[in-house]
Amino acid sequence: TFVEEYTGTGCAFCPRGIAAMEALKKQVGDKAVIVGVHIFNNDDPMYIDYGYYYNNYCNSFPSVIADRTSFQDPASVFDTFDGINSKPTYANVEVSGYWNEDGTAVEAYADITPLTNNVNVKVAFLLKADGLTGPEGEWAQSNAYAWANPDDFLNYPFYEEIIKFTLGGEYGEKSPIEGFVHDNAVISSTYMDCFTEVPALTNLSDGKTTRCSFTIPLDVKDILKRAIIPEKVSVVAIVTDTDS
Numbered sequence: 001t002f003v004e005e006y007t008g009t010g011c012a013f014c015p016r017g018i019a020a021m022e023a024l025k026k027q028v029g030d031k032a033v034i035v036g037v038h039i040f041n042n043d044d045p046m047y048i049d050y051g052y053y054y055n056n057y058c059n060s061f062p063s064v065i066a067d068r069t070s071f072q073d074p075a076s077v078f079d080t081f082d083g084i085n086s087k088p089t090y091a092n093v094e095v096s097g098y099w100n101e102d103g104t105a106v107e108a109y110a111d112i113t114p115l116t117n118n119v120n121v122k123v124a125f126l127l128k129a130d131g132l133t134g135p136e137g138e139w140a141q142s143n144a145y146a147w148a149n150p151d152d153f154l155n156y157p158f159y160e161e162i163i164k165f166t167l168g169g170e171y172g173e174k175s176p177i178e179g180f181v182h183d184n185a186v187i188s189s190t191y192m193d194c195f196t197e198v199p200a201l202t203n204l205s206d207g208k209t210t211r212c213s214f215t216i217p218l219d220v221k222d223i224l225k226r227a228i229i230p231e232k233v234s235v236v237a238i239v240t241d242t243d244s
Contacts, residue, residue: 007040010043017062046185120242125237127188150166
């Protein structure tokens with residue numbers, strides 16, 4: 001299941017989404033691919049302009065969307081995840097990627113094996129980075145829970161993670177949180193004007209593997225470029241039918 005968390009460094013309530021995604025990853029492991037889409041504030045070093053991402057029309061933060069169904073509060077995704085994850089798939093996908101020699105782009109590959117005939121798909125690639133931080137103030141994460149009572153979150157499915165941001169926690173009494181380390185952040189993609197630039201694949205056959213490839217440029221701001229740790233960057237392939 002592909003899970004997108006819509007967030008931003010300037011979003012004071014987004015630690016709730018950060019905590020939820022951390023808990024979800026612990027709970028479901030590799031059953032979910034989780035990315036953070038930073039579109040809340042444009043001075044965020046990880047900010048993705050709407051034109052360079054799939055336009056989900058998000059207008060509430062933090063919000064989470066699983067397999068591009070409908071937006072939810074981060075707390076709700078735990079109740080719906082099993083149902084979404086149990087939907088049958090029509091193809092198996094294996095993803096790989098390699099940095100080019102000067103570190104300015106990633107060669108991304110998706111090997112797609114349909115489980116039925118006459119499959120038509122479109123593919124989008126993302127680069128996702130972990131461990132992003134820096135000395136600049138722009139990396140600080142706003143935190144609306146800095147002076148909150150941790151007992152207020154006892155019934156949250158991600159209690160152990162959210163209380164890090166409350167009184168007595170690692171980030172308690174801190175807003176913004178300087179030096180915060182951001183994971184799962186989308187740093188580049190094959191989207192242009194909200195549509196993937198990867199050509200569609202048509203009439204794929206049951207059991208026959210087709211390789212799709214694309215060069216993902218790392219055209220990012222200097223503040224982000226300085227923070228990227230190459231070995232902590234991974235490739236995500238989003239494979240959907242051509243009607244979606």
